[in-house]
Amino acid sequence: MFKIQKLQKFTIWAILGLLTSWIVSCSTGNVDSSTKSAAVGGANIEFWTMQLQPQFTDYFQSLIATFESQNPGIKVKWVDIPWTAMENKILTAVSAKTPPDVVNLNPDFASQLAGRNAWLDLDTKVSPEVRSSYLPNIWQASTLNGKSFGIPWYLTTRxxxxxxxxxxxxxxxxxxxxxxxxxxxxxxxxxxxxxxxxxxxxxxxxxxxxxxxxxxxxxxxxxxxxxxxxxxxxxxxxxxxxxxxxxxxxxxxxxxxxxxxxxxxxxxxxxxxxxxxxxxxxxxxxxxxxxxxxxxxxxxxxxxxxxxxNVAVMNIVVPRESKQPDAAVKFALFVTNDENQLAFAKAANVLPSTVKALSDSYFKDVSTNASSVEKARFVSAQQLQQAEILxxxxxxxxxxxxxxxxxxxxxxxxxxxxxxxxxxxxxxxxxx
Known part of the structure; x- marks a missing residue:
């Protein structure tokens, strides 16, 4: 019962508590073919996260370097924002029509701005095939009035x-x-x-x-x-x-x-x-x-x-005013693809939001002498089958x-x- 959510500022605090320590490797995954033209002529995109430096500097530098090496026409600038400042900063940036291109938020707060038409309609950018790689009930958490405004990232269940x-x-x-x-x-x-x-x-x-x-x-x-x-x-x-x-x-x-x-x-x-x-x-x-x-x-x-x-969701949104929407969507899908979600979940003790990553034996096998953390991972993954944003x-x-x-x-x-x-x-x- 008493769980993490002031993400709602609480949920942000709680999810930050999830990320205790990691340096994980990232790899390629499914990306929508409609975004492949983004590299033509070059594109610079800005990615905002919440208070992940310095603990996760190596992780994100590796993530970005891998993405840029596979997409030589795209450069990613990573900007880390203190979590207490994120809401005000993104509100200000959106109002001034100078937002970053990719932002890590959560459905509760993101939906408030989705109601103001602040985010890109991802139904026009993400193919049904790619969308089907995510858990359908979790994808629904980032929809408003029948439109998709966010891509699921990582999850926790109480x-x-x-x-x-x-x-x-x-x-x-x-x-x-x-x-x-x-x-x-x-x-x-x-x-x-x-x-x-x-x-x-x-x-x-x-x-x-x-x-x-x-x-x-x-x-x-x-x-x-x-x-x-x-x-x-x-x-x-x-x-x-x-x-x-x-x-x-x-x-x-x-x-x-x-x-x-x-x-x-x-x-x-x-x-x-x-x-x-x-x-x-x-x-x-x-x-x-x-x-x-x-x-x-x-x-x-x-x-x-x-x-x-209940399940708590962290997602990624692309502001409607992004100057590089195709490149931004491509990067968001890279961050949240099957391989990277699995690596992220193993390192951070969270759950992935893609079907393939969640089906990995890491979430299904638990020994009789497993630690509390291992048992918790198993129970959390099992619950996810019935979990939803309440x-x-x-x-x-x-x-x-x-x-x-x-x-x-x-x-x-x-x-x-x-x-x-x-x-x-x-x-x-x-x-x-």
Missing amino acids: LTIYNTDLLKQAGVSKTPSTYAELAQVAQQVKDKTGKYAFFVTFVPQDSGEVLQSFVQMGATLVDTAGKAAFNSPQGKAAFQYWVDLYKKGLLPREALTQGHRHAIDLYQAGETALLASGPEFLKTIANNAPKIAQNSAIAPQLTGDTGKK TPPLKDIKKLQKAIYENLQAAMLGEKTVDKAVEDAAQQWNNR
């Missing part, structure tokens, strides 16, 4: 990391797999140990995990016209679920004020039994809290009655999250009834 010792103390023999089971475990952990089963944030600007839980519990967030659809029995039940947990004292009070980082801190301190996060945090826990790491195990992502599971591609998705979270908080604090909170959240969204 896992449940749990403290076996703390659950044993609470008499819990089965790790919860649904929110209904989680509520029961939360009460048991609190009663037996005085600690909390988990932490999740309701800070509007932070993780979208609670928003995603609504979909997993069967609620529809918005209808086809973009109006609030969560003011339904399923939406009210999701509101009631979180309000009840808070009022029963089964969520830390700071859930209303602290972000997802606090979930990691509490788990590492042995104060919570479960952490919903990505496999990349196993190494973080091992470094910061080795005793907790020794008692940690992996389970699939928590979900609701729908069985839906929040709709809306240009105002953060406003939807804000409306729901603020009214959820009011209901948790007893300032509103659940019915009133749902009604007000829907009105706040519809009147934005």
